[in-house]
Amino acid sequence: MAAVTPIIPAGGLIRTEPTSPKLLPVRVLVIGSGAREHALVLALRRDPAVTAVNAAPGNAGIAQHAEIRSVDPCSGDEVVALARDVEADLVVIGPEVPLVLGVADAVRAAGIACFGPSAEAARIEGSKAFAKDVMNAAGVRTAHSEVVDSPGELDAALDRFGPTWVVKDDGLAAGKGVVVTADRMAARDHAAECLEMGHPVLLESFLDGPEVSLFCLVDGETVVPLLPAQDHKRVGDGDTGPNTGGMGAYTPLPWLPEQTVTAIVDEVVKPVAAEMVRRGTPFSGLLYAGLAIGQAGPAVVEFNCRFGDPETQAVLAMLDSPLGELLHATATGTLDRVAAPRWKDGAAVTVVLAAENYPGRPRTGDVISGAESAGTGTESEVLHAGTAQRADGALVSAGGRVLSIVGHGADLEAARENAYARLAGIKLPGSHFRTDIALAATENRITVPTTV
Ligand code: GLY
Numbered sequence: 480m481a482a483v484t485p486i487i488p489a490g491g492l493i494r495t496e497p498t499s500p501k502l503l504p505v506r507v508l509v510i511g512s513g514a515r516e517h518a519l520v521l522a523l524r525r526d527p528a529v530t531a532v533n534a535a536p537g538n539a540g541i542a543q544h545a546e547i548r549s550v551d552p553c554s555g556d557e558v559v560a561l562a563r564d565v566e567a568d569l570v571v572i573g574p575e576v577p578l579v580l581g582v583a584d585a586v587r588a589a590g591i592a593c594f595g596p597s598a599e600a601a602r603i604e605g606s607k608a609f610a611k612d613v614m615n616a617a618g619v620r621t622a623h624s625e626v627v628d629s630p631g632e633l634d635a636a637l638d639r640f641g642p643t644w645v646v647k648d649d650g651l652a653a654g655k656g657v658v659v660t661a662d663r664m665a666a667r668d669h670a671a672e673c674l675e676m677g678h679p680v681l682l683e684s685f686l687d688g689p690e691v692s693l694f695c696l697v698d699g700e701t702v703v704p705l706l707p708a709q710d711h712k713r714v715g716d717g718d719t720g721p722n723t724g725g726m727g728a729y730t731p732l733p734w735l736p737e738q739t740v741t742a743i744v745d746e747v748v749k750p751v752a753a754e755m756v757r758r759g760t761p762f763s764g765l766l767y768a769g770l771a772i773g774q775a776g777p778a779v780v781e782f783n784c785r786f787g788d789p790e791t792q793a794v795l796a797m798l799d800s801p802l803g804e805l806l807h808a809t810a811t812g813t814l815d816r817v818a819a820p821r822w823k824d825g826a827a828v829t830v831v832l833a834a835e836n837y838p839g840r841p842r843t844g845d846v847i848s849g850a851e852s853a854g855t856g857t858e859s860e861v862l863h864a865g866t867a868q869r870a871d872g873a874l875v876s877a878g879g880r881v882l883s884i885v886g887h888g889a890d891l892e893a894a895r896e897n898a899y900a901r902l903a904g905i906k907l908p909g910s911h912f913r914t915d916i917a918l919a920a921t922e923n924r925i926t927v928p929t930t931v
Pocket residue numbers: 653654710724725783786787788789790
């Protein structure tokens with residue numbers, strides 16, 4: 480039952496609004512090492528009820544805001560031992576692989592609150608075929624699909640789709656397992672490569688319309704949406720080149736009709752959450768709906784079982800509510816008692832600075848300069864992903880996506896200017912970034928079908 484506060488307006492009519500039960504001081508352990516986890520750490524540090532933030536394995540930027548410990552994020556035993564050692568009241572698991580492997584189950588079994596779904600529920604991301612099954616049972620609109628698990632079936636199956644072909648590796652592939660192409664040969668090559676690795680392939684019909692990432696806190700059948708965001712998945716300006724883990728994102732979406740978030744929650748996320756409960760595998764954590772907003776309304780492109788990267792960097796820059804309280808309530812089954820998140824005015828844009836050759840095998844070990852302000856306060860605009868500190872103290876690249884630069888402003892244009900001005904001061908040899916994050920939105924070039 481929600482706590483309520485009577486509000487007595489001048490006219491004397493009494494109405495009630497939920498207020499959050501006060502969160503007792505909590506110590507948090509964040510698992511992961513990307514810019515998403517850096518954003519989570521900073522937002523947790525802004526919550527006065529969060530008294531300590533540890534992170535593992537973290538990165539060079541997170542080390543400036545949290546105590547860093549080493550851990551194998553995929554080992555439930557190691558994560559539990561570390562959580563006990565740092566006396567964590569709440570463990571927040573950032574990436575999908577530990578979730579799919581059951582690390583959240585191990586933490587909960589040890590009696591520690593955990594933000595992140597069970598292995599059974601994380602299958603909504605871990606297996607595209609499982610996600611389709613849940614969506615079909617829940618009556619949720621999504622692309623028509625077929626699973627191909629042997630090379631002999633491939634050509635006939637490709638003939639039933641395309642153009643455009645959408646070919647997905649039916650497993651975890653960090654955003655790079657999806658090929659969307661008008662070239663049948665390229666579609667066939669990707670599918671054959673997945674099959675050779677022993678992974679089934681999912682062929683899907685192409686969903687038209689602008690894409691939206693909607694993150695929802697989900698605790699059983701309670702669903703609380705965050706701000707909608709848009710990712711830029713292709714490596715090059717104008718959505719050219721191969722898919723990446725995400726090259727930039729922005730929020731909110733000025734082109735999205737106001738009622739669409741409610742429609743997504745009511746027609747997509749709530750039915751899926753209810754179906755997971757019905758199956759005996761309730762979802763607890765962050766359910767990320769990736770959608771295309773087409774003629775017939777929102778349709779699901781994919782579900783993920785965790786915060787998205789890089790959208791989280793922009794969404795959390797806009798959050799004006801205590802994050803610890805929201806995550807703790809989700810983890811302890813009390814999300815229905817927490818006040819809805821409040822948001823800052825304006826907009827946020829994040830731009831990813833990537834290492835040479837990303838999304839192929841990235842060059843690492845290059846010195847980064849100009850990113851120093853990441854160490855100041857908890858409103859840092861430079862979030863670290865693939866970074867490390869060399870023995871001589873120099874900051875060097877250590878992964879494909881190296882930094883996420885976040886800009887905030889009165890509107891998207893101002894947020895873009897802010898992010899790119901900050902990025903101009905950072906040097907990393909061989910690096911690249913997209914110059915058009917949120918540009919189409921600022922130029923009113925994104926439209927949704929009128930029936931939505
Ligand atoms: N933004 C894409 C992802 O997090 O998978």
